[in-house]
Amino acid sequence: MWENMIKTGGYAMILNNLASQAKQIRIARTRTLRQNRAKNLAIGAGIGTAIGVAAGILFAPKSGRETRQIITDRTSETIKDFKNNIASAKSKISASAKEKADRLRDKGHEAAEDVKENLKDKDKKDKKA
Numbered sequence: 001m002w003e004n005m006i007k008t009g010g011y012a013m014i015l016n017n018l019a020s021q022a023k024q025i026r027i028a029r030t031r032t033l034r035q036n037r038a039k040n041l042a043i044g045a046g047i048g049t050a051i052g053v054a055a056g057i058l059f060a061p062k063s064g065r066e067t068r069q070i071i072t073d074r075t076s077e078t079i080k081d082f083k084n085n086i087a088s089a090k091s092k093i094s095a096s097a098k099e100k101a102d103r104l105r106d107k108g109h110e111a112a113e114d115v116k117e118n119l120k121d122k123d124k125k126d127k128k129a
Contacts, residue, residue: 012115015112015115019104019105022104022108026097026101034090038086038089045078045085049078052078053071053074053075056074
């Protein structure tokens with residue numbers, strides 16, 4: 001009986017360690033993914049803004065004052081779009097991470113239940129023998 005309790009504790013520790021490692025891997029992967037997406041988004045927004053401003057200045061048939069106002073307005077719009085894109089990316093990443101965590105938690109619970117059932121079956125067999 002003590003043997004079974006010791007084995008059960010060992011299995012629980014192993015499952016706990018596996019769940020902890022999986023969580024750490026998920027967190028690191030999510031952090032890296034967020035950093036890469038944010039960096040790419042910032043680079044793309046910067047390049048797009050620079051091209052837009054340059055094209056606006058080169059092809060503007062308006063006076064300097066009007067052109068500066070247009071540049072200011074478009075820059076403000078670009079900044080707003082950039083902030084919206086970041087918020088959208090953040091919510092998508094958060095939802096994806098939560099979904100994966102839920103799936104991992106469910107798999108951990110299933111594995112724990114399987115271990116419990118196997119131990120009960122083994123205990124029954126040991127009692128019969």
